[in-house]
Amino acid sequence: MMPASAARGRGDPVVSLHDIGKRFGSGIEALERVDLAIAAGEFLSLIGPSGCGKSTLLRIIAGLSAPSRGICRVAPASRGAAGPIGFVFQDPTLMPWSTVFGNVLLPFRLARRVDANAHERVHAAIAAVGLDGFEGAYPRQLSGGMRMRVSLARALVTDPELLLLDEPFAALDEITRLALNDDLMRLWQRYRPTVVFVTHSVFESVFLSTRIAVMTPRPGRIVADLPIALPQPRRRELRTAPAYAAYCDDVSATLAAAMATEAG
Amino acid sequence: MIAFGRVLAPLAVGLLLLAIWEIAVRAAAVPPYILPGPMLIAQTLWTDGPSLFGALLVTLRVTIAALAAAALLGGGLALLFSLSRLLELSLFPYAVILQVTPIVAIAPLIIIWVQQPFLALLACAWIVAFFPIVSNTTLGLNSADRNLLALFRLYGASRRQTLLYLRIPTALPYFLAGLRISGGLALIGAVVAEFVAGTGGAETGLAFRILEAGYRLAIPRLFAALFLLSATGIAIYLGLDLLSRHLLRHWHESAVTDEEE
Numbered sequence: 001m002m003p004a005s006a007a008r009g010r011g012d013p014v015v016s017l018h019d020i021g022k023r024f025g026s027g028i029e030a031l032e033r034v035d036l037a038i039a040a041g042e043f044l045s046l047i048g049p050s051g052c053g054k055s056t057l058l059r060i061i062a063g064l065s066a067p068s069r070g071i072c073r074v075a076p077a078s079r080g081a082a083g084p085i086g087f088v089f090q091d092p093t094l095m096p097w098s099t100v101f102g103n104v105l106l107p108f109r110l111a112r113r114v115d116a117n118a119h120e121r122v123h124a125a126i127a128a129v130g131l132d133g134f135e136g137a138y139p140r141q142l143s144g145g146m147r148m149r150v151s152l153a154r155a156l157v158t159d160p161e162l163l164l165l166d167e168p169f170a171a172l173d174e175i176t177r178l179a180l181n182d183d184l185m186r187l188w189q190r191y192r193p194t195v196v197f198v199t200h201s202v203f204e205s206v207f208l209s210t211r212i213a214v215m216t217p218r219p220g221r222i223v224a225d226l227p228i229a230l231p232q233p234r235r236r237e238l239r240t241a242p243a244y245a246a247y248c249d250d251v252s253a254t255l256a257a258a259m260a261t262e263a264g
Numbered sequence: 265m266i267a268f269g270r271v272l273a274p275l276a277v278g279l280l281l282l283a284i285w286e287i288a289v290r291a292a293a294v295p296p297y298i299l300p301g302p303m304l305i306a307q308t309l310w311t312d313g314p315s316l317f318g319a320l321l322v323t324l325r326v327t328i329a330a331l332a333a334a335a336l337l338g339g340g341l342a343l344l345f346s347l348s349r350l351l352e353l354s355l356f357p358y359a360v361i362l363q364v365t366p367i368v369a370i371a372p373l374i375i376i377w378v379q380q381p382f383l384a385l386l387a388c389a390w391i392v393a394f395f396p397i398v399s400n401t402t403l404g405l406n407s408a409d410r411n412l413l414a415l416f417r418l419y420g421a422s423r424r425q426t427l428l429y430l431r432i433p434t435a436l437p438y439f440l441a442g443l444r445i446s447g448g449l450a451l452i453g454a455v456v457a458e459f460v461a462g463t464g465g466a467e468t469g470l471a472f473r474i475l476e477a478g479y480r481l482a483i484p485r486l487f488a489a490l491f492l493l494s495a496t497g498i499a500i501y502l503g504l505d506l507l508s509r510h511l512l513r514h515w516h517e518s519a520v521t522d523e524e525e
Binding site: 059062063064083085087089091093095096097098106107109110111138139140 | 411412414416417429430515516520
């Protein structure tokens, strides 16, 4: 099922979810009554315990999975027509037989739009993630962090209206993870996609997001929707700012409450 | 040092074994029609070389044609299977039946049915060689990464694009592994078929020379033919291994060289 694309008026949400429920064939109730509207330019984090259905929700938004009930409307404008939605998985998910350049070129190749403009954008995206000079390298020659950068470049190369990230940095070490958080902020400023970011890290979500949706354990529901009014652009110094710590406290408490309600 | 050992160590073992063999045969005065020594075999190889080599070419032609047919038809069948699950489910059991039926048992039938001797031998060798390729390639085509498949869907890839850019590259190492197994099997199939067809064949391959030498108690000649057969099998394996390493050199763990690690 492809996301319904329709002409979107100014101010209309990029993603709107109404009463989304998802029950798997195995009978597991993954999502229940999820309502969410995401406006253009927002950086929304979905945070919740493991198995709360946040990845499932992301796949529904991407059109990779159909909801059992409810309506999911995704209305990307036409600006990145070769690939209106970018998706980054927890694993870099690169084609090992293809070079960095070949991997980043993939969206254009699948859209049959490999031309000079596409080549230019692939080079620009690879440079934007700090990998210029590695165009001809194969994934196995790169470190885990570099592979994830290639994955980010591939997701951004079409200049997508909507960028979906499914715990992209969960498998990386702390140092690489922080560096990639900074890079992601820089890339967001540059490409300006609407972002939905799935994570289970409070610190990561507060640092990155303009808004955080907190989910309960299975079946996942959104119990809190918190705007994060920290200054933009987000820089490293923010991690030690009192306002950042206060938001982290707030989100942690909300998350703990969400988990307690369900457990009780 | 490692590369040095890789060639020299097995070579030294081989020479040692040959020396023990030669000394034992001479010391116990074993007659050459029971067990010839390596020296005598080498000498026979030299004198009978030209005629044996001609026979080897006949066997080799059958082997290579059978391997090529197995690669084409095996790979093609696996592609068809990947396009239609129903086709895979309906045909795969018969590929298994073909595989488990001993070639020695059906070779006489094939030789009766297929009049042209070369084609009859080719058919026998092909039956033995094609299964590893079908089965491996089918497995490979179904082994594409789930997330990459999702990504291809997200970018609206057609079935053809998914096959071309994702399933076939994923299947390549599996296909090559199958090909390496089939290389040896094609040779065995060609030899077995010739053993059965032997006397009826117009052209004589190496297998027939082995039978003939056995009947005439020309045991050194038999050993010389055996030596040629093994050497051919090894050469086929090494050739296919080289091909596999070359095609996968950039990305597959099996083809990674030490210095890149």
